[in-house]
Amino acid sequence: MTEKWFPSLPEFATPEDERLHRKQRLAAGFRLFAKFGFEEGVAGHITARDPIEPDTFWVNPFAVPFAHVKQSDLIRVDHNGEVVEGNYHVNTAAFAIHSQVHAARPDVVAAAHSHSTHGRALSALGATLEPITQDVCAFYNDHALFDDYTGVVTDIEEGKRIAHALGDNKALILRNHGLLTVGQSVDSAVFWFITMERSCQVQLLAKAAGTVVHIDEEQAAKTHEQVGTDFVGWLSFQPLYAKISREQPDLLD
Numbered sequence: 001m002t003e004k005w006f007p008s009l010p011e012f013a014t015p016e017d018e019r020l021h022r023k024q025r026l027a028a029g030f031r032l033f034a035k036f037g038f039e040e041g042v043a044g045h046i047t048a049r050d051p052i053e054p055d056t057f058w059v060n061p062f063a064v065p066f067a068h069v070k071q072s073d074l075i076r077v078d079h080n081g082e083v084v085e086g087n088y089h090v091n092t093a094a095f096a097i098h099s100q101v102h103a104a105r106p107d108v109v110a111a112a113h114s115h116s117t118h119g120r121a122l123s124a125l126g127a128t129l130e131p132i133t134q135d136v137c138a139f140y141n142d143h144a145l146f147d148d149y150t151g152v153v154t155d156i157e158e159g160k161r162i163a164h165a166l167g168d169n170k171a172l173i174l175r176n177h178g179l180l181t182v183g184q185s186v187d188s189a190v191f192w193f194i195t196m197e198r199s200c201q202v203q204l205l206a207k208a209a210g211t212v213v214h215i216d217e218e219q220a221a222k223t224h225e226q227v228g229t230d231f232v233g234w235l236s237f238q239p240l241y242a243k244i245s246r247e248q249p250d251l252l253d
């Protein structure tokens, strides 16, 4: 019997290879966010911790459309908010939120945030995700609500409060604002964001249509173990990456 292909986690010969890989995945993340319509003006950011200088992170260049972001456009920002690589400014909110999330969670390689429509709608209700589908169980006892709103996040004290509310979870609903997801790879953080946004949509649709049926606690917890691991998040991103990098190969430039 011939061996069957199955995606496996990448390995790198050098830290420079790993850096390039992260930047390529990050650029793909922006292209996918654009495709899914998650962009709202200049709001929204995805960050990737740098493998060589891990107290710095890569992020999108300010005011460049997600649909245009190339690997070589990404900027690297240090823990003081200074751009240490790249020719663009950094979004102040991106630094205020993401620097504190990366500092509080050494396990987190990437964090994604945007003002996607259904996430924003659920956040306006101050609600969390209910275990009403198999997919949403990825977030069962694994997301939290930041139950406050104090204007556009521009200072790191607010970023610290957001990181504290995130705790050990993979995702956070920022009340009256939007969603935030994290992962041990860019791949998983981006996939969690995409699936979380859709789960918000499903919950809003289902509850508007009638009375939802909850998956019982035991099954929801078991399903979380099946669909909610970081590896599953990584794996689920692979077809999306294959699709977007074939369709828009300039993202790798």
Ligand SMILES: [Zn+2]
Pocket (backbone or CB within 6 Å): 043, 044, 093, 113, 114, 115, 177, 178
């Ligand atoms: Zn925001």
